[in-house]
Amino acid sequence: MSLIYLDNAATTKISQRALKAYVDASEEYYLNPSASYKAARRAKERLEEERDYIKRALNADDKSTIVFTSGATESIQSFLLPLSKEKPGEIIATRIEHAATKEMLFSLEAFGWKIKYLKTKNGSVDISSLDELIGKDTRLVLSIHTSNANGNIQDIKRLTEKVRNYEKSQKHRILIFSDMVQSLEKIDIDLKNIDIDGASFSSHKINGPKGVGALYIKRPESFIPFSRGGGQESGLRGGTENLPGVLSFTEAIREHEENKSERREMAELISKTLREGLVELRAKLLTGERSSPYITSFSYKYPSEVTMRMLYDKGFIISAGSACSNNKKGSSEETYRALGYSSEDAKRAIRLSISDDTTLEEAKAFLKALGEI
Numbered sequence: 134m135s136l137i138y139l140d141n142a143a144t145t146k147i148s149q150r151a152l153k154a155y156v157d158a159s160e161e162y163y164l165n166p167s168a169s170y171k172a173a174r175r176a177k178e179r180l181e182e183e184r185d186y187i188k189r190a191l192n193a194d195d196k197s198t199i200v201f202t203s204g205a206t207e208s209i210q211s212f213l214l215p216l217s218k219e220k221p222g223e224i225i226a227t228r229i230e231h232a233a234t235k236e237m238l239f240s241l242e243a244f245g246w247k248i249k250y251l252k253t254k255n256g257s258v259d260i261s262s263l264d265e266l267i268g269k270d271t272r273l274v275l276s277i278h279t280s281n282a283n284g285n286i287q288d289i290k291r292l293t294e295k296v297r298n299y300e301k302s303q304k305h306r307i308l309i310f311s312d313m314v315q316s317l318e319k320i321d322i323d324l325k326n327i328d329i330d331g332a333s334f335s336s337h338k339i340n341g342p343k344g345v346g347a348l349y350i351k352r353p354e355s356f357i358p359f360s361r362g363g364g365q366e367s368g369l370r371g372g373t374e375n376l377p378g379v380l381s382f383t384e385a386i387r388e389h390e391e392n393k394s395e396r397r398e399m400a401e402l403i404s405k406t407l408r409e410g411l412v413e414l415r416a417k418l419l420t421g422e423r424s425s426p427y428i429t430s431f432s433y434k435y436p437s438e439v440t441m442r443m444l445y446d447k448g449f450i451i452s453a454g455s456a457c458s459n460n461k462k463g464s465s466e467e468t469y470r471a472l473g474y475s476s477e478d479a480k481r482a483i484r485l486s487i488s489d490d491t492t493l494e495e496a497k498a499f500l501k502a503l504g505e506i
């Protein structure tokens with residue numbers, strides 16, 4: 134029996150173009166991009182061309198930079214860990230972050246930082262709750278952009294404007310960070326329009342290779358690197374550059390960019406079909422209006438594991454939450470509760486996440502199978 138894969142927020146299959154880019158680059162650019170001999174210069178140039186390409190795709194400021202990393206987990210940790218060396222202050226965060234961020238916040242707490250949490254409302258972060266939390270000790274405000282649990286998109290622009298307005302009354306700058314892993318190539322990102330200091334991205338969520346990511350840094354001159362080594366990435370991240378991985382990642386971005394409108398239209402159609410079909414089957418949608426068409430969450434009549442197992446037997450791979458948190462029992466349930474859903478809904482939550490490989494027929498087949506259990 135062939136399986137229909139509806140857990141693309143966990144990871145996607147590498148595209149043929151991205152795979153070819155990886156293989157080609159491994160053969161053509163095997164020299165170390167940081168080597169000083171002339172033959173390695175082209176590898177270095179390619180790396181810089183691709184850095185500029187990502188910056189253009191994100192409409193990032195000319196003075197900002199992209200640091201290539203081993204994935205979003207490293208990007209998040211690279212941005213947050215340097216705080217452990219500073220005099221502790223307060224961080225305002227959300228309770229719906231990915232485990233990579235949550236764990237980093239716990240580490241910073243151990244270094245004396247105080248973490249305050251924004252409230253949630255209707256499955257999203259309640260941005261207005263910032264007003265009662267922000268104060269003279271606030272050093273960092275962070276919020277995930279698209280939730281990996283229910284696909285809802287947080288209003289980062291409004292959050293940023295509020296922080297920047299408050300900041301005017303203060304002498305110090307407040308850093309703003311957003312995890313944009315589930316937003317890249319799925320919804321529009323315009324970094325010139327949102328005044329954040331850092332953001333994380335991952336290649337394997339958009340049909341690129343695993344083990345490659347990016348960290349956006351708005352002001353590289355004031356960034357204190359945590360990963361040091363041979364001075365690679367302009368001294369912002371040590372370690373031999375993964376040029377094949379980077380070229381494969383950017384090829385995946387190009388592929389998405391090239392037929393953006395058709396892809397998005399199809400994702401919208403599949404998402405609408407799924408959401409309407411789920412309501413007809415009396416499932417309760419846990420995803421709101423302002424959401425990514427690539428993720429739909431709902432609660433159904435059985436506990437998540439039971440629904441997952443019954444549907445697996447019918448040929449569907451679905452998830453109860455984020456794949457990374459499946460290693461930690463209960464934590465996806467915790468995220469749904471943090472999003473404001475009841476314990477009952479959190480225990481029964483199912484996440485469907487599509488990719489551009491998903492077809493309308495597969496979505497309809499899923500609804501039919503769900504109706505039969």
Ligand code: PLP
Pocket residue numbers: 142143203204205206207231233277280281312314315334335336337345346455456457
């Ligand atoms: N942030 C979000 C929202 C994610 O969904 C993931 C992946 O599960 C990550 C961060 C971590 O990404 P990576 O696997 O590239 O470290």
